[in-house]
Amino acid sequence: MSKERLQAFTDAVLAIIMTILVLELDRPETMSFEGFWSLRASFFSYALSFFWLGAMWVTNHNEWHFVRKIQPSTVWWTILMLFFSSLFPYTTSLVDTHFNNAFAQGFYGIVVLLVTFANVMLSQSLVKADPDNEQLAQGGLLGLGGIWFDVAIKVAGFIITVTLFAPAMMLAVLLTMIVFVIPAHISMAKRNY
Known part of the structure; x- marks a missing residue:
């Protein structure tokens, strides 16, 4: 499968x-x-989910600009990422009606973490498919260190959600977007233009 076909499929499903x-x-x-x-x-809830998915789409678009090769695991990690992403309308509707419910927010958090995990594994499959590609080896948009801070904040948000403060998961997603994702996109845009 070509990278263009997989990218087009991903774009369509996310849209x-x-x-x-x-x-x-x-x-x-x-x-x-x-x-x-x-x-x-x-x-x-709607705006956060929409912009988080949108940021994921932009990140994938920017990273895939450097992709030269894919492998079968890339296709399957993409399918898994899209499967978990497809749960966003459902989990967002649960959070809409039960915003201060720890179970609803925790379920939303599990989906966020599963999508994040699938994206990390997708990135790893791209590095394995093309180990000489320096852009991919550096860890993509957030870099290797940034992705682990992103994951750590989301995991902390999940733990706080299920133990102390239900909306913490959504706030963690918002925080990662503001602190990591949006600045990384702005930085990348400045370098590319």
Whole structure:
């Protein structure tokens, strides 16, 4: 399989998942500011999930620019990443209706961690397919150190979610986007333009 075909498939599936997210949003009981304000947790959950998936798409796009070879494990890690990503509309809808519920937030966190793990393994499969590729060997967008901080924050968010403060998982995802992902994308854009 060519990298272009796998990339096109990934783009299509992520676009569908991101579109389905909006279909899960509740409608306000009354068409007023108060009606929409009562759905603020739903809109936050939707926006966070949408932008996290969007950031993942941009990251994949930027990293795949340097990919020259793929191997069968790359295809299967991509399929696994997309499978876990496809659970986002469901887990986001659970968090929408049970924002302060540790189980709902924990389930969301498990999906985030599984997608993150699949992405790390996907990156590793790309390095194994092309070990001489310096761009891939450096650990992609976040670098080898950055990805482990990203994972550590998400794991800490999950632990805090299931023990002390239910929304901690979503806050951990937001924190990793603000501290690691967005600055890395800005830095990469400055280097490339």
